[in-house]
Amino acid sequence: xxxxxxxxxxxxxxxxxxxxxxxxxxxxxxxxxxxxxxxxxxxxxxxxxxxxxxxxxxxxxxxxxxxxxxxxxxxxxxxxxxxxxxxxxxxxxxxxxx
Amino acid sequence: xxxxxxxxxxxxxxxxxxxxxxxxxxxxxxxxxxxxxxxxxxxxxxxxxxxxxxxxxxxxxxxxxxxxxxxxxxxxxxxxxxxxxxxxxxxxxxxxxxxxxxxxxxxxxxxxxxxxxxxxxxxxxxxxxxxxxxxxxxxxxxxxxxxxxxxxxxxxxxxxxxxxxxxxxxxxxxxxxxxxxxxxxxxxxxxxxxxxxxxxxxxxxxxxxxxxxxxxxxxxxxxxxxxxxxxxxxxxxxxxxxxxxxxxxxxxxxxxxxxxxxxxxxxxxxxxxxxxxxxxxxxxxxxxxxxxxxxxxxxxxxxxxxxxxxxxxxxxxxxxxxxxxxxxxxxxxxxxxxxxxxxxxxxxxxxxxxxxxxxxxxxxxxxxxxxxxxxxxxxxxxxxxxxxxxxxxxxxxxxxxxxxxxxxxxxxxxxxxxxxxxxxxxxxxxxxxx
Ligand SMILES: Cc1cc2nc3c(=O)[nH]c(=O)nc-3n(C[C@H](O)[C@H](O)[C@H](O)COP(=O)(O)OP(=O)(O)OC[C@H]3O[C@@H](n4cnc5c(N)ncnc54)[C@H](O)[C@@H]3O)c2cc1C
Ligand code: SF4
Numbered sequence: 181x182x183x184x185x186x187x188x189x190x191x192x193x194x195x196x197x198x199x200x201x202x203x204x205x206x207x208x209x210x211x212x213x214x215x216x217x218x219x220x221x222x223x224x225x226x227x228x229x230x231x232x233x234x235x236x237x238x239x240x241x242x243x244x245x246x247x248x249x250x251x252x253x254x255x256x257x258x259x260x261x262x263x264x265x266x267x268x269x270x271x272x273x274x275x276x277x278x
Numbered sequence: 279x280x281x282x283x284x285x286x287x288x289x290x291x292x293x294x295x296x297x298x299x300x301x302x303x304x305x306x307x308x309x310x311x312x313x314x315x316x317x318x319x320x321x322x323x324x325x326x327x328x329x330x331x332x333x334x335x336x337x338x339x340x341x342x343x344x345x346x347x348x349x350x351x352x353x354x355x356x357x358x359x360x361x362x363x364x365x366x367x368x369x370x371x372x373x374x375x376x377x378x379x380x381x382x383x384x385x386x387x388x389x390x391x392x393x394x395x396x397x398x399x400x401x402x403x404x405x406x407x408x409x410x411x412x413x414x415x416x417x418x419x420x421x422x423x424x425x426x427x428x429x430x431x432x433x434x435x436x437x438x439x440x441x442x443x444x445x446x447x448x449x450x451x452x453x454x455x456x457x458x459x460x461x462x463x464x465x466x467x468x469x470x471x472x473x474x475x476x477x478x479x480x481x482x483x484x485x486x487x488x489x490x491x492x493x494x495x496x497x498x499x500x501x502x503x504x505x506x507x508x509x510x511x512x513x514x515x516x517x518x519x520x521x522x523x524x525x526x527x528x529x530x531x532x533x534x535x536x537x538x539x540x541x542x543x544x545x546x547x548x549x550x551x552x553x554x555x556x557x558x559x560x561x562x563x564x565x566x567x568x569x570x571x572x573x574x575x576x577x578x579x580x581x582x583x584x585x586x587x588x589x590x591x592x593x594x595x596x597x598x599x600x601x602x603x604x605x606x607x608x609x610x611x612x613x614x615x616x617x618x619x620x621x622x623x624x625x626x627x628x629x630x631x632x633x634x635x636x637x638x639x640x641x642x643x644x645x646x647x648x649x650x651x652x653x654x655x656x657x658x659x660x661x662x663x664x665x666x667x668x669x670x671x672x673x674x675x676x677x678x679x680x681x682x683x684x685x686x687x688x689x690x691x692x693x694x695x696x697x698x699x700x701x702x703x704x705x706x707x708x709x710x711x712x
Contacts, residue, residue: 187530187532189532189556192553192556193556195555196555218525221525221528224528224529225524225528225531227463227465227532229530229532247556247557247558248321249558249559250442250456250560251463251521251560254457254458255521264445266408267408269314269407269425269426270314270315270316270406273320274316275320275321275555275557276386277384277468277512277555278321278322278323278384278385278386278389278557
């Protein structure tokens with residue numbers, strides 16, 4: 181198959197409905213100097229592309245577009261790299277079809 | 279928040295929670311159901327094929343008003359490499375029966391419908407409320423705490439129908455967190471097309487529907503599958519692989535989906551569609567060995583939270599409905615004899631499960647996850663290409679005699695894997711299939 185062109189996941193998320201709980205992120209990355217390999221991995225495999233490396237080389241999460249799948253929790257919560265909860269009731273992604 | 283005490287609190291309004299709450303409310307128990315979504319289904323993702331038999335056991339006349347998309351008359355299994363597929367198709371007019379066996383559904387609509395039935399049966403539903411903690415007294419679960427003001431809500435027994443992540447159970451120390459190799463991450467899109475376009479592309483009419491399940495190099499060597507299901511006016515398309523395999527390869531799930539959509543066999547089926555939603559969800563794939571402890575003092579676990587998915591047959595919602603119903607029957611038995619919801623008494627839930635198709639099926643395939651994992655490079659890498667080349671060699675008419683063609687095909691397999699390797703894969707597959 182031809183070389184994969186980069187997919188813009190933001191365009192996909194744009195089709196979804198969200199009710200963002202402003203100022204109350206439901207996923208929080210623990211402060212770190214150097215990110216663990218799991219955190220770096222999440223910049224690639226989070227299906228909503230919520231994780232990104234910042235200018236200082238640390239991994240940040242912005243869970244506004246989060247699909248609440250739990251992948252990052254399964255991979256990284258155990259090591260203490262992040263805390264993970266569901267958004268407050270009613271907030272977060274709202275699937276119209278699911 | 280209601281101040282009174284309930285017989286049962288059910289956490290979650292997916293198929294497991296709804297089946298459980300419905301069965302209990304019908305029998306007159308005082309049931310509170312709590313769901314974090316704005317409406318039931320707003321957090322839920324499925325392919326989605328719904329199996330009639332398991333719902334019939336709960337709501338026999340569901341066909342009268344349930345939102346059903348198409349009944350399935352054709353199943354395609356595709357083994358794909360990058361440019362082809364080798365497949366088995368089964369189509370039968372017998373599936374155009376009075377009471378069809380399988381339907382496609384749209385979960386947000388189906389869950390809303392099911393939840394309405396639960397409420398009509400007499401259960402109290404609170405939406406937009408996340409259960410944050412289980413409450414204990416002397417080692418026994420006595421209720422739940424939510425993210426709303428009002429403190430603890432009490433009940434004799436709490437049913438965790440909270441889905442694959444099992445956050446509550448983990449937080450309370452009743453079960454482990456799912457592991458990367460026991461859950462698959464699936465991404466899915468909804469592609470809208472006029473119904474007549476879908477019908478002509480899939481060679482169907484009326485409410486008939488087609489299912490395609492696909493495996494092969496589409497998952498780039500990872501353990502996983504793709505799917506494409508026809509709804510009335512949309513096509514559900516998705517792909518999923520074990521989280522541990524995503525972690526191993528670092529592949530982006532949405533790129534996998536884009537490549538699957540571009541496959542020459544898939545692209546024409548969805549061409550020109552309008553995409554209206556992108557979703558992701560985990561699927562429990564650990565099978566029998568990954569099932570956690572299912573009951574204890576004042577609590578039980580049902581549905582995906584208990585890893586009740588048969589990955590081979592792509593069944594999950596039906597196991598969710600069945601475990602929800604069985605848990606309700608167990609609870610009802612204990613309640614009717616005015617007994618305590620102790621772990622000992624609740625163990626009848628486990629016993630009833632063992633006697634049902636749920637545990638029998640999970641047991642049958644208990645070796646399969648290990649086999650799939652061990653052979654993944656071949657199953658999702660070299661074999662699909664070999665199968666495709668063999669088929670192409672066989673079907674191309676090029677002046678070569680058939681006997682030589684046969685020899686070449688056998689040689690290509692032996693060269694890739696060795697006679698012992700092939701035999702060992704076949705043996706392990708047969709063993710894990712028993
Ligand atoms: C892509 C994909 C395709 C699938 N295809 C099929 C298929 O074709 N056929 C099939 O039978 N199965 C399929 N499955 C599996 C099926 O979706 C699940 O097995 C089924 O949904 C499990 O039902 P459940 O009720 O246990 O969990 P869920 O449907 O996940 O429901 C859990 C509910 O609990 C709520 N909840 C969770 N935590 C809390 C809390 N703390 N407080 C309040 N509410 C909470 C959630 O919002 C949710 O409504 C598929 C799954 C996926 C992801
Ligand atoms: S839960 Fe899923 S979608 Fe949300 S941030 Fe984690 S990996 Fe990404």
